[in-house]
Amino acid sequence: MSDNNRKKNTDTSRRRFLAGGAMLGAGMALGSVSATEASQKKEPSIINNSRPDTVYDLSKASNRIYTACLQCNTGCGISAKIKDGVIVKIDGNPYNPWTMLPHLPYSTPVDTAAAVDGSICPKGQAGLQSAYDPYRIRKALKRAGKRGENKWITVPFEQAIKEIVEGGKLFAQVPGEENRNVEGLDKIAAIKDPKLMKALSTDVKAILDEKDKDKKKALVEEFKQKHATDLDKLIDPNHPDLGPKNNQIVVSWGRLKAGRSNLYTRFADSLGTTNAHGHTTVCQGSLYFTCKAISEQYIDGKFTDGQKFYWQADTENSKFVFFVGANLFEGNYGPPNRSVRLTRNLVSGETKIAVADPRFSKLASKAWKWLPIKPGADAALASAMIAWIIENKRYDEKFLVNANKAAATAAGETSWTNATWLVECKDGKPGKLVRASDIGLIQPETRKTKDGKEYQEKFMVAMVQGVPTVVDPNDTKTPVVGDLFVDTKLPDGTEVKTGLQIVLESSRQKTLKEWADIAGVKESDVVDVARELTSYGKRAAVDIHRGPAQHTNGFYNVLGWMTINMLIGNFDAKGGMAKATTYDTMGKGKLYELGVNPGKMGAFGISSIRHGVDYEKTTIFSGYPAKRNWYPLSSDIYEEIIPSIGDAYPYPVKALFMYMGAPTYSLPAGQTNIKILCDLEKLPLFVTSDILIGTTSMYADYIFPDLSYLERWEFQGSHPSMTCKVQPVRQPSMAPIPENCKVFDAEMPICFESMLFGLAEKMNLKGFGKDAYGSGLDLRHFDDFYIRAVANLGFGEKPDGSDCVPDADDKEIETFVKARGSLPKTVFDVDRWKKIAGDKAWPKVVYVLNRGGRFEDHDKAYKGSRLAHPYGKLLNMYQEKTAATVHSGTGKKNAGYCQYIPIMDYHGKQPDDLRKGYDLVLITHRSIVHTKSRTITNQWLYPLMPENPILINPLDATKFNLKDGQKVKVVSATNPGGNWDLGAGSTKPMTGSLKFTQTMRPGVISFALGFGHWATGAADFLIDGVKIKGEPKRAAGIHANAAMWIDPALKNTCMLDPVGGSVSFYDTHVKLVPA
Amino acid sequence: MSIQSGSVAAVDHTKFSSGWTKLLWPVWAIFLIAGIAGVFMRITHGHNLAGYGSYVPWGLWIGVYFVGVGISGGAFILGTLGYLFGVQGFSRNSDLRISIILSVSGLLPAFLGVWLDLGRMDRMMNILIHPSFTSMMAFNAWMYNIFLIIAALTWFLSFRDSSPWLKPLLILGMFFSILFPSQSGVFFEAVRTNEFWRSPLLSMLFFVSAITLGGASLLFVRSAMLKKSATSEDLSALDSALNILRATTLIGLLVYVVFEFAEFSITFWNPGAHSPNVEFLLFGDYRIVFWGIHLGLGVVVPFLMLSTGNTRLWVIASLLSIIGFGAARLCILIPGQVVGQIPGIQEAFQDPRLSYVYHITTMEYLVVLLMIAVGMTVFYVGSLLNKFFESSSGAR
Amino acid sequence: MKKVSEIMDRREFIKAGGLVGVGVAAAGAVIVKDRTGLSTEDSTGEKTAKNVNTLKNLKPQAGEDDHVRMQRELETALSKPVEKRKWIMVIDTRKCVGCQACTIGCVAENKLPPGVVYRPVIQREVGEYPNVSLHFLPRPCMQCEKPSCVPVCPVKATWKRPDGVVVIDYDKCIGCRYCLNACPYAARTSDFGRLYTSGEASGAPEGNQRPIFGAPAPWEAVPSYEYGKSWNRKDHGSPVGNARKCHFCLHRLEVGLLPTCVTTCIGRATYFGDSNDPQSLVTNLITKYNVQTLLPHWDNKPNCYYIV
């Protein structure tokens, strides 16, 4: 049978081939094939006419490259379908679990998979238009006018590199800058010797660790004497903790994925700067950093190793999900993978969902209940539910009582909380966790740390049926099952409570009714949802995203919702809370250890955004409020990168690199960043990597063209809702648009990597070029890194190679090469690739790349009712580490448990002044059509949404006498003019047209992200004196971020969450002025 | 108001023979130049400068096309009937030829209009080569072409004294010229999924308007063709013709309005039948076109003018009623297209060509000017040929 | 005025009668002919049965994605002669998340220019705050059993195939747009020859040394595969000027692939298959659920069903 089929199949393809041939030959030699023969051979056409039939080659394995989308950060697996060297269509990669459910088994032959298309969103399909955007730059651009004036000249790659490294009067041709000398990187990176760096760093650490003020001073003096010869290499010898001058180079990014991130941090490490900052806080920062705080582990006597990550519901298997401020069908991570895991179950009744969102989202249209929550009141709603759940005993007691790993294991759990651990409460204020040895329960035990140092283990305490009991958190042998609610005094008089008790009390600060009123929802709805949530055991979850996180109280909103998840006990359960799991690429299996960096400088010093360090420990501590906020718990504080440069706090910055980020556009009150970027004094050198002249790169001194996501390498990673282990690979799928350059003697397209390599080569940084990964392992071409990383991926994480992927057979390798036929040698060269990979790894590299990454089969993601890749650790319901930190704006201690806090500015003041006369709350949301500042370049998306209206409930419209469709300006107390100040004298009014809709909570208005551009091809610009016209369609719509509040205390950045670092996106009050 | 012949016996020729026709030359020249500009725009920009698109697929040109078809059919019917029945002013072969020429000069610019309207002008001939007669469009196209042949034959035969084929062919021609204007109504009626068009009255409306258009346009051209040197025989023939044409036009206008009333009264008096199309027409965006141009300027004003004895007013009335019928065509064409049946579809995929709003654009107007100029040219050349053959063959 | 008897003599009268009679008869004959035998040149019979079997090496999995199931069924259907298959589409609006992936997937698959769309997704808001809802309605061509678009075509450029798909031969279509008016679903749009990237980056230098990529973008020049032929819109080539509509992606069906709007449906709301196959998922759905069609009063009898 199957033989027969195969025969028929080849017959068919031969026939098709003949038909194709006939088509080619038709013009020249019609007579050569006799008519009868042709008609016998020919398959019947769909339409019989004189036009010849054509072969549908898009379904061939050799006409596609599987890669990963980056039209948004969901990063779905895609198949770039190529015809005549051009990507003409993009579909989903069926091997990739984002686009099919279940996805095709990894072992499926490539020819078979080629017949199956996975599902992706409209932006993903339009992605080829990002790559082939007419406005893509091909050459390095250098500023030829004032910053922001959008005048450029093209410069050779080598020249740009040389100028940036060496400095000088680089902009002498620009009026006003004739005499301005720009310091080059080589000079800024004053310390070039890692040994010196190490010596300084060690001594600085001692200074920071010294608690006594006077002793600290003395240490500084000592330091100055000891390092007298090197003081000129420090930013400020009087404050050595600011670190070396190298820190005055700030390396920053917006959307950066693994692979490129490894190279970027390698670059920063080699430069010796501690300042490498990402964009997390503009995104959903407090979600990450609250979960980081929840995931801090008690290791070697302290809380450490918290992961910057978060959990989401295992959507596919949940029976009830409460989606809070999560926009699954339009944004999130993301529509293709999450919709498919929901719709079938919704229709079958298997799953029920509720939504809390001030805006009736598309997701809400499928929900059993919609709670139109007031913006900023998430913790109030969460508190109400916590109170109800606890009072009605609907929490998962069996889960919460487990005080350590052993207890969890005994109960069939993988994770456990510290809900039962005792917390010391002074004057009713919870502080440190009680240590067993401190209260004489046990003698401290001498143990060894991971790196072999000795320390005293003091142990935690839980009440076991009223008896204080020692808890060894990670102990796997002695289970401790603690009492949940304890409010008592220890024999020594210390007031103690369990974490859960503290949470309960916090949730009882108001009545259910009062909480519901603050949240603006019906009390009965709160109870209904809480009941549902606790009716499905572990197969229920609260799934949250930006909605709760992006507020000044974001950290505690997130903590509130995560606390509910802990109460449900759903972590690591099928249908509960899941985390992302990815395959390693950096050499866990020791094939190629790509973390090795012989040029690593070991940078030290206070970060320019003051993260990861306690203000109080530094030598620049000067009481409260501090000039700007400090972030002991969070990092990647996007809204601080440029404004800190503006304030030169903690120190001035001399050079800023920005990769794939548009803070001016993406941040609330992004105009504050424009002002600083335009200031040559505050920021002498600004270099960007971009695929076009973007909303932020237009303020740069140099723009290096980059490869778009369809031309480059990256490892996309995963998202928490994805339960199987994966690693999607982004790989070159089309010929590069930028022109070529030469670095380390290798020919490469100009791109982010070649920019880094070029700078590194010029500066002689050891982490690049010859022997960068150890002897014989160079890093001259980006292939040297990526191919090895893919080889690692194929090899697996076990040094014996036992979890490797199969080898690609010869036919597959042939397909592989054929599919890349249109790629130039600069990005694809079989021989080069094969050589880098090594003969053994090569067929595995092909196997992985032919499938767009490495993906575990669907059925491997679960073990019975549990996730196969559990989090499996302690969850801090009560966070001792957080409770020890101080809010640098108020000097008050931060709380270590969930609580409702109103919206406040940096000084802890509620913004009542800013609200007066501004009666509408401005929020923002994603539409499926656009991604931030990036997708407006996609022509196919225009007709879906030519502009974004301002959504308003007709009730408000009546109140303020507004008409449907009317043009209005968005105005706030911190932007009374309602304009974008674009620098260099130009402005853009924040006007949009109103759309009446019943989907908005009255009193709240919203606009979709992605419109109202002033660059990215939206406006005219000049290159080499030639004017290139912008496309007005790209300027359409409104981007109302500039109306979002500027923090009245900080004055040059938006309002922010002082703990989690998030920016405030949904707290501003505005009014609408007819335009 | 009276329309019996008695009150109009005294036609004052002096008033309109006084050279107003000279005006037609500059008008023609302007229309031609403007029209060529329009066609240039059409050729260089395709259909993109037009107001129609995919949701309103047909615009002004199709409306004007139906005016041309109406003129053509009406003129032929009236000319033939008058000729066969020996009505004074129609009975001479030269009278017949004017009708035939006018008929052709109505049809050819109409063809031009639809041709320019086609997406694939290069495939125009497909409609004759591969017709599908389930389509009224193909059917009409064939009828027009057969009719054109018949018109040419009858014209040719009209120069011969007493050809035995002239009258039979005229009758066949008349058959077609009754058929095609009324089938133009079916053109719309056949769209069975269009509530607004699906009225059997449309064919009657189209037929009546054809007769009226024929009357009005003949009225116009015959008064324009009056010569200073006209013989008294010519003059009395003309008198008679003008009076009959005036009466035809008057009655035609009246009947048209009655039919129209009947048409809309159905929707009007049926309380259950909410018709957004009729609302659009009568009270919505098209109310000016309907009440103002079609009924006011195109019916009431000409009606009043034609009711006087002032021949100069008759000429103006004839022009107004032609324009009015142009508006009347749009009043059928446009309301039938602007109401989508799938609400929200415009917002689902937004594009200027995917809109249920139709505004006539400059390019469309300009092309219509060319259609008129071509019509004028055809008629003028036809009259010259008439004269040439009349003088060379000595035919009447 | 003459009396009737004076108008013509007898012979003329007979001639006239004859001519008119022949005219009427001819007209009647051609109409009847075209009405009854909507003659198309579609191939039928055994030679149209195909064995594509592309999924033979795909291991069956527990709870396979509906897309895979439907693709397997598609292969079964293709093994029958064309007239034995009947393609239908079922759209479960309860599962549709209004993402418009299908709209753009179709645009990409068929290289639709601006102003041409085969499958818009209509969004409607109903109710009042807080009792509000959103409904989504994708609208492909209904491939009507009694397509009102077909009989109006003057040149036989559009017809219903034996498998039920209503197609357009772009090489025949003259672009009169009669069919656009005749489709109550607005499923047909006209290709007015526009380009998405024209006008972008104007003024940009050209040549190898150009600083920016410049328009027109290369994807825009790529021919489409509709109907299994190659259509290059360059230089006013068809389908420029033609009516265009959804064709159930026949060119994909015929090689064993599901329509693009189906494969890319992230909500798995779009089903496709052979309703002549009693085992197929689509047959299952239309018999199990209370399905509806759009504008049923026109009696077009759509082959696209909605589960609401």
Ligand SMILES: Nc1nc2c(c(=O)[nH]1)N[C@H]1C(S)=C(S)[C@@H](COP(=O)(O)OP(=O)(O)OC[C@H]3O[C@@H](n4cnc5c(=O)[nH]c(N)nc54)[C@H](O)[C@@H]3O)O[C@H]1N2
């Ligand atoms: N189409 C598209 N998809 C994307 C992206 C994109 O740009 N476009 N970007 C990707 C990225 S980077 C991210 S971070 C994710 C973001 O994914 P999501 O966070 O899921 O998306 P948003 O639309 O930002 O969702 C915020 C939701 O919170 C609601 N909201 C506003 N204020 C409040 C509040 O106070 N409380 C509550 N409970 N809800 C509130 C908003 O109405 C909105 O529905 O999307 C990713 N996917």
Ligand SMILES: Nc1nc2c(c(=O)[nH]1)N[C@H]1C(S)=C(S)[C@@H](COP(=O)(O)OP(=O)(O)OC[C@H]3O[C@@H](n4cnc5c(=O)[nH]c(N)nc54)[C@H](O)[C@@H]3O)O[C@H]1N2
């Ligand atoms: N109003 C409103 N604003 C928001 C949000 C919102 O919901 N509403 N959401 C926020 C969220 S979640 C996020 S994550 C941020 C994101 O904000 P950012 O991280 O700042 O990122 P993008 O807006 O994606 O900007 C990326 C920029 O990089 C450039 N670029 C594009 N492609 C490439 C490339 O391939 N290579 C290089 N080198 N450069 C490229 C372009 O100039 C583009 O403007 O936006 C935030 N802003």
Ligand code: SF4
């Ligand atoms: S959801 Fe994001 S990553 Fe996935 S296809 Fe759409 S744009 Fe691409």
Ligand code: SF4
């Ligand atoms: S939906 Fe319209 S285009 Fe499609 S077959 Fe029916 S009538 Fe024809």
Ligand code: SF4
């Ligand atoms: S537009 Fe084309 S397919 Fe439609 S009716 Fe006219 S010729 Fe036929």
Ligand code: SF4
């Ligand atoms: S079946 Fe094909 S042509 Fe029809 S809407 Fe879907 S993708 Fe478009």
Ligand code: SF4
């Ligand atoms: S792709 Fe599916 S879910 Fe998305 S709009 Fe289309 S039918 Fe609805």
Ligand SMILES: [Mo]
């Ligand atoms: Mo984000």
